[in-house]
Amino acid sequence: GAGVSQSPSNKVTEKGKDVELRCDPISGHTALYWYRQSLGQGLEFLIYFQGNSAPDKSGLPSDRFSAERTGGSVSTLTIQRTQQEDSAVYLCASSERAGLAGGNTGELFFGEGSRLTVL
């Protein structure tokens, strides 16, 4: 498809289980971002990739959270030993590159999100 694709769209899991969320960015986009939106909250930045490297991991809430990106394309966000407070919509976005240089509007293209519910 032409847009950012995320899977699964919905995931219900039990507390303590591990979950893996996948993001397939728009082809050719070098920058990839993970955010989460908890109920009634704004978008919380988690991690950002430029190519396969993550210059900014400052938003990861704990060491239970990790993310990787391989081949400059697909990224996976892994949450180990899930807790109820991890319940949220996890959004992935991609862009051609960071910054506004070279006429880049700075636009991020978002996927529809993965809704995680931890029981």
Next chain:
Amino acid sequence: DQQVKQNSPSLSVQEGRISILNCDYTNSMFDYFLWYKKYPAEGPTFLISISSIKDKNEDGRFTVFLNKSAKHLSLHIVPSQPGDSAVYFCAANKLVFGAGTILRVKS
């Protein structure tokens, strides 16, 4: 520590009138700002951006104003349409988002 704040959780405007959505930030090092619109059950979509070297950027019905001295930006939508009803997020440098403002445009 919220670096980007949208202090109005919601705004209600009559169709045809102007909608003004506000955003304040604390970090003077931010060099560009973006506005996104989000409908329920969908990902946010980009509306408009502005570089910190500018004070205004206009795209159709949408205009963003930046006041660097006040660390404040605003999004003006005129005329407002019922289809504009959504949650609007202000963001800085793509990494820091405000909590969002729910806009309801009444017909």
